[in-house]
Amino acid sequence: MNGGIYLDFEKPVIELEKKIEELKKLSGVEDEIERLQQQAERLKRKIFSNLTRWQRVQLARHPKRPYALDIINLITEDFIELHGDRRFGDDPAIVAGLAKIDKHSIAIVAQQKGRDTKEKIKRNFGMPHPEGYRKALRIMKMAEKFNIPVLSIVDTPGAYPGVGAEERGQFEAIAYNLFECTLLKVPIVVVILGEGGSGGALAIAHGDKILMLENAIYSVISPEGCASILWRDASKNKDAAEALKLTAQDLLKFEVIDEIIPEPIGGAHTDYQKTAENIKSVVMKNFRELTALPVDELIQKRIEKYRKMGVYKE
Amino acid sequence: MWFKKKVQAKPEEKLDLPEGLWVKCESCGEILYRSELEKRVWICPKCNFHFRIGSRDYIALLLDEGLLEELDSEMEPLDPLDFPDYKKKLKSAQQSTKLKDGLVYGRAKIGGIPVIFASMDFAFMGGSMGSVVGEKVARAIRLARSEKKPLIIVSTSGGARMQEGIFSLMQLSKTSAELALLAKERVPYISILTHPTMAGVMASYASLGDIIIAEPGALIGFTGPRVIEQTIGEKLPPGFQRSEFMLEHGMIDLLVSRTELRNTLIRLLKIICKVQ
Incomplete structure (x- = not known):
């Protein structure tokens, strides 16, 4: 599964697993294999129950982590991708469309990273342009028109910092999505799958329920950006990750997110199927609860949710 | 309270x-x-x-008799993340600016027309938006909605305040949500952009005005020019992200010199509010 790419703290487990694979080629060592498998399992549990914030950042950015389309393909029965913002172009960093999940109609907007170099470039490393956010909004407005709930999947380092993005109003595209999604008459369930990079993530993360994968991150600034501002040294990203408190566990405690979606031990990249099942079951539970609400109540609750956010003294 | x-x-x-x-x-x-x-x-x-001038200067410049009936003047920031050096930075910003945080708001009149007015201070930690700025903007919007008075916000900001982490990011959602409700009630909102207005503040309330006015030469954008230069690996053209550039690209309505700001606001408000 790991295909040779692993993080430093995954190494002891990977080495044990390699040894097990080797032993499997021999006969008469079943007991030894069994013993090593148990050892690997214990080791994994130990490592993954004690992750630092920086280790979670690394898992959220793991090159083998499932991306939006991996999850969409595993949880939907029929996904039809729809393209373009009808104003400027089609942004491959955002995937949008209509689908069925367990016979229910849903609309999906999602940030998509690329796996290999060619796709990474095509997807612009998951960093959307304004036309991507405008496409997402177009699909969400269509969902509202046909009374179809919206699933939004977030996985981006941030909105693209480029000349064209600024010329076409990156700030306006983000702000307008927040403005429009506030009164959208259908439920919006947000899943932070990997990286939730600041305003670029928030542009499609303004909804009724914010769910976060166990090892996903969501932050106002990247650990690198924070470190270079604070200590003029981007290599202090580990300290910055600690300071920013950007894990799902932190954000649940802050009541900024609503629920954590568990990952398989070893991280989402070790088992796409299990990860997708977990996402699907939590998402569908939330859709069931939200679609039961009258529209006015749904919107009122959404507004109240954001009204509560902030810590100050008066 | x-x-x-x-x-x-x-x-x-x-x-x-x-x-x-x-x-x-x-x-x-x-x-x-x-x-x-x-x-x-x-x-x-x-x-x-x-x-760059401060909120008090804009109060003097734009409001009738230079007078703002300030609300929530005692609201103060906290340190929810226990972020390195944040308490120290807040203290020194409060001492040097004599402000509690980077935004003041309240009731005022412009050309005799009652308005809700808010103005930011870049001198307070780069005009960064944390929970206090976000909450005050949200309250200003709610007050404009309940009293049906036009809202005017003078912005200047480097973006969301890093030291309050995710809470700062959530202020984008909070302020934009209140503006959606304001728009529903058809209460006008004029956003004034001054040098510089960037990132989180631009990606929320500053760019959601019915009318967006910018002072000449103001840096306006989402990503700062240095980060863009690092990303694309080339120098940016002169004038990039200045208000003249944003006017040309259709992102703002008007470029107004500071000396003409008050007069322009009065002319606009008279038309929108149908006052003689």
């Missing part, structure tokens, strides 16, 4: 401005006589550069 306090601009409280008798223009390098600049509302006579 809302605290009320009348704020009247005093010249000795001018914020965020270079000290001394002579001042060098940040843009063209011209050496200028301070008292002359003050008379010209801090606009360089040579290159028209608009020096």
Whole structure:
């Protein structure tokens, strides 16, 4: 599964697993294999129950982590991708469309990273342009028109910092999505799958329920950006990750997110199927609860949710 | 609990401005006589550069009798993340600016028309938006909605305040949500962008005005020019992300010199509010 790419703290487990694979080629060592498998399992549990914030950042950015389309393909029965913002172009960093999940109609907007170099470039490393956010909004407005709930999947380092993005109003595209999604008459369930990079993530993360994968991150600034501002040294990203408190566990405690979606031990990249099942079951539970609400109540609750956010003294 | 306090601009409280008798223009390098600049509302006579001024200056410049009935003046930031050095930075910003945080708001009149007015201070940690700025903007919007008075916000900001982490990011959602409700009630909102207005503030309330006015030469955008240069690996063209550039790209309605701001607001408000 790991295909040779692993993080430093995954190494002891990977080495044990390699040894097990080797032993499997021999006969008469079943007991030894069994013993090593148990050892690997214990080791994994130990490592993954004690992750630092920086280790979670690394898992959220793991090159083998499932991306939006991996999850969409595993949880939907029929996904039809729809393209373009009808104003400027089609942004491959955002995937949008209509689908069925367990016979229910849903609309999906999602940030998509690329796996290999060619796709990474095509997807612009998951960093959307304004036309991507405008496409997402177009699909969400269509969902509202046909009374179809919206699933939004977030996985981006941030909105693209480029000349064209600024010329076409990156700030306006983000702000307008927040403005429009506030009164959208259908439920919006947000899943932070990997990286939730600041305003670029928030542009499609303004909804009724914010769910976060166990090892996903969501932050106002990247650990690198924070470190270079604070200590003029981007290599202090580990300290910055600690300071920013950007894990799902932190954000649940802050009541900024609503629920954590568990990952398989070893991280989402070790088992796409299990990860997708977990996402699907939590998402569908939330859709069931939200679609039961009258529209006015749904919107009122959404507004109240954001009204509560902030810590100050008066 | 809302605290009320009348704020009247005093010249000795001018914020965020270079000290001394002579001042060098940040843009063209011209050496200028301070008292002359003050008379010209801090606009360089040579290159028209608009020096950064503070909320108290905008209160004096834009509001009838230079008077704001300030609300929530005691609201103060906390340190929810226990972020390194944040408490220290807040303390020193509060001491040097005599402000609790980077935004003041309240009731005022412009050309006799009652408005809700808010103004930001870049001198307070780069005008960064944390929970206090976000909450005050949200309350200003709610007040404009409940009293059906036009809302005017003068923005200047480097973006969301890093030291309050995710809470700062959530202020984008909070303020934009309130603006959606304001728009539903058809209460007008005029957003004034001053040098610089960037990132999180631009990606929320600053770019959601019915009318967006910018001062000349103001840096306006989402990502800062240095980060863009690092990303694309080339120098940016002159004038990139300045208000003239944003006007050309259709992102703002009007470019208005500081000396004309009050008059422009009065003309607009008279038309929108149908006042003679």
